[in-house]
Amino acid sequence: MADNLIAPSILSADFARLGEEVVNVLNAGADIVHFDVMDNHFVPNLTIGPLVCEALRKHGVTAPIDVHLMVEPVDRIIPDFAQAGASYITFHPEASRHIDRSLQMIRDLGCKSGLVFNPGTPLHYLEHVLDKVDMILLMSVNPGFGGQSFIPSALDKLRQARKIIDDSGFDIRLEIDGGVNVGNIREIKEAGADTFVAGSAIFGKPDYKKVIDDMRAELANAK
Numbered sequence: 001m002a003d004n005l006i007a008p009s010i011l012s013a014d015f016a017r018l019g020e021e022v023v024n025v026l027n028a029g030a031d032i033v034h035f036d037v038m039d040n041h042f043v044p045n046l047t048i049g050p051l052v053c054e055a056l057r058k059h060g061v062t063a064p065i066d067v068h069l070m071v072e073p074v075d076r077i078i079p080d081f082a083q084a085g086a087s088y089i090t091f092h093p094e095a096s097r098h099i100d101r102s103l104q105m106i107r108d109l110g111c112k113s114g115l116v117f118n119p120g121t122p123l124h125y126l127e128h129v130l131d132k133v134d135m136i137l138l139m140s141v142n143p144g145f146g147g148q149s150f151i152p153s154a155l156d157k158l159r160q161a162r163k164i165i166d167d168s169g170f171d172i173r174l175e176i177d178g179g180v181n182v183g184n185i186r187e188i189k190e191a192g193a194d195t196f197v198a199g200s201a202i203f204g205k206p207d208y209k210k211v212i213d214d215m216r217a218e219l220a221n222a223k
């Protein structure tokens, strides 16, 4: 399986000092930046858009930016994020009328593509598009807010998604998002995840490096 990636969700960062927060968390050992885009329509919250992604690039951020779109529709905003410097662009299948077209659009624009599954959304959306997916993102909370508790049924879903990926032979990352912390990251890894989003668990503590180091120690002990 691919290397473990730790992806702090900047939803829980101090937005008044966002550039500094992102630099700090990367210097603390984070691998990629998880960027939550909410539209107050697909989810009941409103966050940040392509201008902020572009501003982070202008601020000197070179790490991959993992854009999690919680917007509907998705096709209109995908090119703007590609232009703004997104590395991954993932979206929820319920938010696109034509998921094959949206996935292909992301790749045609030079980004890595992904589908996001809410806790209640079945994995069957993957059936005919696995060859167009670089990332499967499983939500372990209902989307819209940081700081929620991990929903345990996500572990079984991770095992199912891991099997789908391994059986496919494609190079696809398996990301988990919601309620991830030092105390549960090991069993999440053991269930099959390789990319770990954590917002409040990292930005809610004063020492980002300690949290990330503790997460890596837990990951190293996973079976």
Ligand SMILES: O=C(CO)[C@H](O)[C@H](O)COP(=O)(O)O
Residues within 6 Å of the ligand: 009, 011, 012, 034, 036, 068, 141, 142, 143, 144, 145, 146, 147, 148, 177, 178, 179, 180, 197, 198, 199, 200, 201
């Ligand atoms: O997509 C999200 C919410 O919709 C966030 O990425 C997620 O909630 C991360 O926050 P936390 O680690 O605090 O749960």
Ligand SMILES: [Fe+2]
Residues within 6 Å of the ligand: 009, 034, 035, 036, 068, 177, 197
């Ligand atoms: Fe997210």
